[in-house]
Amino acid sequence: MRMLARHFLHCRREGHRALGALLLLILASGCAVDSLPESLALPKDDPSFRSRVYGGASVGSSTLSPNTGDTVYRVQNDEAVATQLRLGIDVHSRLSLELDSTMLGSAELNGSDADVQFASLGGSALIYAFTGKDRNIRREGLSGYFRVGFAGVKKASVVQPLDGSDSGTLYGLGVEYGFANGLGLRAEATQIDDEAVFLGIGAVYRLGAPRDIKEVFVAAASNATQTPVENSKQRTSLLGAEHASPVINTGLQTSASKPSRYDEDGDGIKNKMDACDNTAFNVAVDQRGCGLFDRNVAGVSFKPGSFSITQESREKLKELAETLKVFPEVRVQVQAHTDNQGDASLNYALSKKRASNVVDYLVKIGIPKQQLSSRGMGSSEPIANNATAEGRALNRRLSLLTLPSMTAEMLAAVSLSHTDPGDHEAAEATPPIKRRLSDAVVKKLSQAVAHEPKEEMVAVATATAITPLPPTRPVLGLNLPSISAAMQFETVDGASLKPQSVSTLRQFSRDLKRYPDVRISVQTHVDERGDENSAMRLTEQRAKAIVSQLVMLGIPQQRLEPVGFGSQLPVAQALSEADRARNRRVEFRVIP
Incomplete structure (x- = not known):
């Protein structure tokens, strides 16, 4: 607490300047958002973006360059440990405003115990660059940003010409990685006025849930x-x-x-x-x-x-x-x-x-x-x-x-309309297809609609799942889901199977030989990133690679059908990397 008090004590004389600068930034950003091109501007009736307040801290090093030209002193050591506290607000999917208080440490002077202590209080705008619309709305994943603003700098020293305050622009570059729970990690370099550079790593935490789902x-x-x-x-x-x-x-x-x-x-x-x-x-x-x-x-x-x-x-x-x-x-x-x-x-x-x-x-x-x-x-x-x-x-x-x-x-x-061995047992083992809402929930919602015909029904979605593709017809003795889950490729853009996947196919081929009448469709999928034509080619190559491996293991070609679907049949909305991982998959389906 003493350190925190000292931190703000050094900055209080410059605080009014930085706060004024921050107010000007807020006013300017409001005008800027209204005048942005349509591709950048947030639609006024689009509630997907939610403004959120956040706080954070960083620790790092500073390089200090006090102007000693009018004195007999020179800087002996210009590096120091620095800390920073921040309070900010997301005002647009690509814009945040921050108030930063930074203890920049001391620059040691030669020939005595004299030094120059630096502290700053600044207001700045952070302009973000993202790869996807959903992510800049939620501040998730990896992003870069450019910082620009104004700062007041307080310098304290026993050397009278070096004791005082100043103000000027600040600017910098940074990267941030945001998690779905509101936590974000940062690394950045910032030039403060013309006498200090701050290099820091730290964290921010955003309050409130951003997910519009x-x-x-x-x-x-x-x-x-x-x-x-x-x-x-x-x-x-x-x-x-x-x-x-x-x-x-x-x-x-x-x-x-x-x-x-x-x-x-x-x-x-x-x-x-x-x-x-x-x-x-x-x-x-x-x-x-x-x-x-x-x-x-x-x-x-x-x-x-x-x-x-x-x-x-x-x-x-x-x-x-x-x-x-x-x-x-x-x-x-x-x-x-x-x-x-x-x-x-x-x-x-x-x-x-x-x-x-x-x-x-x-x-x-x-x-x-x-x-x-x-x-x-x-x-x-x-x-x-x-x-x-x-x-x-x-x-x-x-x-x-x-x-x-x-x-x-x-x-x-x-x-039961088929004649293959084991059909009856397979039918009995078929699990019921899950509905997204139970009959009891549907009944209650229907009653609510009847009593309040003018009211819109609102409920909570608990997952990002798309209405699922139906499960394949089961065959006793063939654990198709576990085979599918074991399929992995050496590279993200290649069709070479990992050794453990080849071992799994070897066991799968032995099981298939016990069911000579079963035909299998090998289906491969990727996520939505990249060109769709390339995605189709990749999935076709992967499906053929699996089929070729099974043929080498003794399964007749006519029993196997390779199909690549590209990104056409996802099982989840691509709202996170975990969702995309679910969409990148291999499926084995029984062909009746």
Whole structure:
């Protein structure tokens, strides 16, 4: 306490100058934020950023250069131990304001016991540079900053010309690493006036929780009481942004009608990143918040005025079937559309029969009937202008809609429809798919909506998980999750397996040989950082590397299917490095 009192005692005479400078900085920053370019300015209605007060301390060394030109003294030792206390506030995602009090130590003079003691009190602005928007909002991860401001410097010495005070600019560079709990570590170099340089390492602690995910809308509570088909319909447009998927690409338009910090449909993707903001409850989604199979299927056509599938379309449907087999728990509705030419009722009947025929063909080539449903849409949902031939051609299409994933009972029925050995036991061992909200919670939320129809429902999200992909069909004797968890690569951008992963595959190959009828899809994933094309190539190389290793160990190539998904199918929002680590994974899935 004595040291702390001495610290501020030395600075009190210069305090009014630094405080005035800090007030000027606050006023200037308010004007600057309003005039920043749109890419830097914080939207006035965006509550994701939260201003937080913080405090901290640093310890380090100083280099002192008192001006001894008018005296007989010279500096004998210009280095000293220095300490610093700070109080600050985050006023913008890229800007903080600080008040710093620094004990800079003493510069020793030659020829006597005289020295010059330095202390400063300064106000400064810290301008941050980050690699991602979410991180500068939360002050997490590694960042750099530039400091600029004003400081008052107090110099105390028995040498009269060197005793006094001064003021001037301060500037510096620093790096900071922030943790999710509010703690941050710093290292920086600061020039104070023209007579002192401070090099220090220290820590700061921010008060209050920054995570905007604490509050979310749970419209899923009311969604659960509605029919899954109507409620999961996505807005699609061929003119929108590309929707990446493992099957075929189409366009989707993002809705920004709700506050960006909320997750209106409860699928784990916040509104500002959700391209499909009305996904049904318990629907597996991709990284953009859209149903896993929601898309228009290109290349599928019918004979004019008929419901017969062309031969070329059958080949496209075979490609679709291969992907559906990898996700047997995901239910899909096949929808057929027509243009507006002719009688509406006839168009509806034609589309209904076309959708039914597609389902029948998919079942014929191995997709369980329980996984599929069909619906004729007629001309009710055009995606282009029916006044032109090109528009009508686009409207005559086949689309897919992802439905809520199957329950344990439905999975059991699917498994029992097969004839492979052990199917019955595997079905009984299938765990139920967890729902994000229990039935009791859904009931209570629904009652609340009924009593307060004008009130928005708000709940607490406890995790960053995206609506999970359904689990693979289990096979007794094959511990696929543990095999997946053991897969590691030598480098972050390479496909060479670590030795321990090769050892795991060796044991896995012995297990696979005991089940000669089981086919496996090897799926690899990376996080969202980097170019998507490079990510796809990397995951494809990794999947092929695993398959090649298994083939070398005696597993027939035809039993293995390598698939690289890039960053298309995350299991968590990339809010932290831990989330990204979860998204970088290998999965082994049983192909029925």
